[in-house]
Amino acid sequence: MKRFVPLLVLVALLALPYSTLPVPGLFEGTLNSPGTLQMLAICLVFGGLALGYDLLFGRAGLLSFGHALYIAAGAYGTDILVSHAHWPLWAAVAATVPAVAVLAALLGAVALRTTGIAFAMVTLAFAQVGWIVVNRDPGGLTGGEEGLPLDSAGLPAALVGVANTVNLYWVALAFLLLVVVVVHGIDRAPLGRVLTGLRDDERRVSVLGLSAYRLKLGTFVLAGALAALGGAVHALIVGGASPHLASADLTLSLIVMAVLGGAGTRWGAVVGGVVYAYLDQRLTQIGGGLPGPLGQPLFILGTLFVLAVYFAPGGLTGVLKRRGRLA
Amino acid sequence: MSTVILLTLTGLGLAALYFLIASGLSLVFGLAGVLNFAHGLFLSIGAYATWWAAPRWGLAVAVPLGIAAGAATGALVEVVLIRPLYKRPTEQVLVTVGLSLAGVALLQSVWGADPRTYPRPAWASEVTTIGSAQVPDDRFLLIGTAVVVLLALLAFLHKTRYGLIIRAGVENRDMVSALGIDVRRAFTLVFTIGGALAGTAGVLGGMYFGSVSPGQGASLLIFAFIVVVIGGLGSVTGSAVAAVVVGLLQQFVNYYGTAGAGDVSVVVLLALVLLLRPSGLARTAATA
Numbered sequence: 001m002k003r004f005v006p007l008l009v010l011v012a013l014l015a016l017p018y019s020t021l022p023v024p025g026l027f028e029g030t031l032n033s034p035g036t037l038q039m040l041a042i043c044l045v046f047g048g049l050a051l052g053y054d055l056l057f058g059r060a061g062l063l064s065f066g067h068a069l070y071i072a073a074g075a076y077g078t079d080i081l082v083s084h085a086h087w088p089l090w091a092a093v094a095a096t097v098p099a100v101a102v103l104a105a106l107l108g109a110v111a112l113r114t115t116g117i118a119f120a121m122v123t124l125a126f127a128q129v130g131w132i133v134v135n136r137d138p139g140g141l142t143g144g145e146e147g148l149p150l151d152s153a154g155l156p157a158a159l160v161g162v163a164n165t166v167n168l169y170w171v172a173l174a175f176l177l178l179v180v181v182v183v184h185g186i187d188r189a190p191l192g193r194v195l196t197g198l199r200d201d202e203r204r205v206s207v208l209g210l211s212a213y214r215l216k217l218g219t220f221v222l223a224g225a226l227a228a229l230g231g232a233v234h235a236l237i238v239g240g241a242s243p244h245l246a247s248a249d250l251t252l253s254l255i256v257m258a259v260l261g262g263a264g265t266r267w268g269a270v271v272g273g274v275v276y277a278y279l280d281q282r283l284t285q286i287g288g289g290l291p292g293p294l295g296q297p298l299f300i301l302g303t304l305f306v307l308a309v310y311f312a313p314g315g316l317t318g319v320l321k322r323r324g325r326l327a
Numbered sequence: 328m329s330t331v332i333l334l335t336l337t338g339l340g341l342a343a344l345y346f347l348i349a350s351g352l353s354l355v356f357g358l359a360g361v362l363n364f365a366h367g368l369f370l371s372i373g374a375y376a377t378w379w380a381a382p383r384w385g386l387a388v389a390v391p392l393g394i395a396a397g398a399a400t401g402a403l404v405e406v407v408l409i410r411p412l413y414k415r416p417t418e419q420v421l422v423t424v425g426l427s428l429a430g431v432a433l434l435q436s437v438w439g440a441d442p443r444t445y446p447r448p449a450w451a452s453e454v455t456t457i458g459s460a461q462v463p464d465d466r467f468l469l470i471g472t473a474v475v476v477l478l479a480l481l482a483f484l485h486k487t488r489y490g491l492i493i494r495a496g497v498e499n500r501d502m503v504s505a506l507g508i509d510v511r512r513a514f515t516l517v518f519t520i521g522g523a524l525a526g527t528a529g530v531l532g533g534m535y536f537g538s539v540s541p542g543q544g545a546s547l548l549i550f551a552f553i554v555v556v557i558g559g560l561g562s563v564t565g566s567a568v569a570a571v572v573v574g575l576l577q578q579f580v581n582y583y584g585t586a587g588a589g590d591v592s593v594v595v596l597l598a599l600v601l602l603l604r605p606s607g608l609a610r611t612a613a614t615a
Contacts (some may be wrong), residue, residue: 063417110598117362121418121556125594128549136587248549252364252424259421296436302429306408306555309421 006267013173016040017166028285034165041165041172041237042051043277045230048172048179050257050273052226055183057255058264059192060219061199063116066107066123066252069130070224072246073100074231076134078149079241080141083151089159089236097228104224108217115202124248131246147242150235159236168237175233176270179226184266195219253280256305262315271316276301329460334578340466340535342574343473346530348551349558349566350480351401351521357497357561359514360416365404365423366525366551367544368430373397373526374445374539375434381446390530397526398519405518410511427545434541438453442540445533469531476524477567484563489516497561508567550577553593557600572596 019031027036049071056062077096087095111122137144152160158167186192197205198212206212226259235241244250253276261272283297294300312319348370355363377386384392408426412419451465484490492513495503504510525544531540532547540603554573558565573593581589 063420086545110602114601117356117560118601120362120557121552122597124549125553125556125597129591131595132587132590227434249428252428255421255424256428296432298428299432299436302425302427302432305425306422306429309418309425313418 010177017169026282032166034162037165037169039278039281041169042234042281043274044169044172044176045234045237046257046277047273048176049227049230049234049272050254050261050269050276051176051179051183052138052223053254054221054258054263054269055186055195055219055226056071057258058218058269059183059187059199060195062216062220063120064111064220064223065120065125065248066111066125066127067223067227068246068248068250069107069123069127069256070100070104070227071231071234071250072130072134072241072243073103074228075235075241075245076142076231077228078232079148079150079235081155082248083148084141086151086154089155092154093229093232096232097225101221101225101230102220104105105217108220108224112213112216112220124251127246127248127251131243133244133250134246142243145243147240149240152239155236171233172237175230179230180270182222182226187266191215196264204223253301256301258315259306260305260315262317265315268315268317275316330582331456332458332460333462333547334577334582336460336462336470338575339571339580340469340574341468341578342570344528344532344535344547345551345554345574346473346567346570347476347524347531348547349570350476350555350563351517351524352551353558353561353563353566354497354517355521356492356555357498358493358510358517359374359405359409359413360500361409361419361422361423363521365426365430366521367548368427369397369400369404369522369525370529370532370544370547371431371434371539371541372400372529373522374529374543375438376526377530378443378445378533378539386446386448393530394523394526398523399531401518401520401522401525402515405515409518410514411513413514419489429516431541431545438541440541442538445537445539446538447487447534451534452490465535469535469607472527472531473567473570476527477563480520480563489513493517550593553597 017032022030027033027039029036031037048256053064053067056064056067063273074096077099078089078092081092083097085092107123107126111119111126114122134142135144142148158164159171186195194205194210194215202212205215231241231245234245243304254273257272257276258269259272260276261270262268279301280297283300306313314321328542333564337582348366351369352363352366355361355366373393373396375393376396377389380389380392404423404426408422409419412422416571447465451463451468453464454461454463455467456462484494488577492503492510493516496510500510528547529539532543536543550573552567554569557573558567558569573596576596577589577593579589581587584592
């Protein structure tokens with residue numbers, strides 16, 4: 001029975017845009033209203049981004065603090081090619097993702113010379129350069145603090161306009177499915193077990209004759225490419241790239257998502273990403289009505305996160321699993 | 328020439344800030360093994376405490392209060408949040424991450440996201456003429472404080488019993504425990520010292536930048552992390568040397584290159600140091 005839960009969720013997600021059901025409290029407006037669909041699309045993108053990050057963090061045990069760099073590179077790369085160079089969308093994405101993968105390979109090659117905390121700090125520092133560059137607006141390319149709105153002239157007609165929000169939802173769902181297929185494919189392949197081995201005992205993997213460095217670099221590059229694609233999808237959904245995507249806060253929230261959901265588990269990061277993105281948006285919507293610090297989404301999310309680390313070490317999925325075992 | 332003097336002193340002022348943040352981070356990491364993302368929060372709390380108290384009781388009371396607030400936050404965080412997790416290093420990092428997110432949001436909800444004008448002693452707003460350069464006096468305040476702190480820290484680490492325990496703990500924590508010394512008391516101590524230093528940095532940073540905002544700690548923290556790694560984890564003198572190198576490099580390249588190039592060059596320096604000397608400038612991470 002339990003095996004069918006993801007399938008049921010998928011069917012629900014596929015049926016959702018056809019439903020006119022109002023869900024008071026959870027969403028403003030009916031399920032298929034553009035506002036709700038956009039919100040859900042962002043949730044799905046973050047589900048995918050969090051799972052992509054969990055490939056590094058939960059599976060390979062690489063505590064990268066610089067994942068935002070690759071997301072931002074994907075978003076800005078696509079946005080710049082579409083809005084400044086007037087490329088068609090598909091060509092912009094097709095050029096950006098491999099370019100970001102190359103960037104991840106170059107930076108990863110340096111960063112992976114270190115391990116543990118030093119690795120975390122180096123990736124953080126690299127990502128900080130990205131944040132600085134984006135904010136300085138070199139040559140008017142990135143739009144500085146304002147961000148860069150996506151020029152709708154370069155987009156296919158089906159993705160433009162409020163009435164077509166449902167298509168953005170499909171794009172987001174497709175991205176999430178792609179990440180799930182890739183990461184779960186790796187989980188099932190021998191590579192997945194080797195990555196877990198790297199996380200638990202790197203020396204052992206090296207003794208078995210495998211190059212830990214090359215495996216980690218490959219994983220880093222793959223995660224970077226997935227992040228870039230996610231960044232491009234995010235830019236498409238919110239209609240542009242903003243400097244927030246490049247900030248260290250974004251990486252921190254990816255960590256929060258992975259841990260909140262249950263790092264290294266099959267569905268943990270996806271659940272964490274979706275729940276986090278939902279709470280972040282929903283709390284912002286209703287935040288004005290709440291007193292004091294409760295009006296700040298990050299205060300609630302940060303506190304929840306600290307509590308989760310203490311009282312629910314396996315994250316949300318861990319709690320559900322234990323509940324299931326007890327029942 | 329006057330530009331060079333001004334840039335040097337400004338760079339050293341920035342280096343002083345980096346050192347105050349990085350030395351605490353470095354000691355906490357070296358001894359307790361905790362990568363403390365909440366360090367920026369200690370800084371912001373110290374800065375806001377002084378900002379809040381200064382119009383009420385004057386700077387002479389407000390500055391010690393800010394430092395004490397930073398120290399108290401550090402001690403509280405260690406005792407309440409970090410201590411239960413000493414066998415789980417990743418969770419410790421995660422808790423400090425959550426704390427930094429929630430803490431900044433809390434400050435924001437109380438005092439708003441906009442920068443607030445920061446109080447400073449009247450003499451710090453004046454300028455001193457050195458050679459042909461007009462140097463604002465707040466630079467000397469920063470540099471002087473950092474030098475005093477450096478000497479006091481070194482004296483503490485090398486001349487007192489607790490300093491000895493901390494230095495020994497950085498080198499080999501298990502051995503110190505095995506000798507029957509309660510290292511965890513020293514953990515609280517380094518968190519308190521780190522918090523006090525961060526609070527000092529917050530107060531001085533507010534005076535230096537002329538304003539304080541909730542996110543200020545986090546943006547300084549990243550450069551402090553870089554200083555810690557370049558200087559060698561756990562080394563106070565390493566942090567001091569690295570802070571000077573980073574501060575000067577950043578100032579000079581930012582002035583003579585394009586805007587932002589200084590920040591980028593600091594990261595390039597970090598990459599070079601890690602490739603050529605992975606354990607940092609101090610090489611052995613235990614010589615304090």
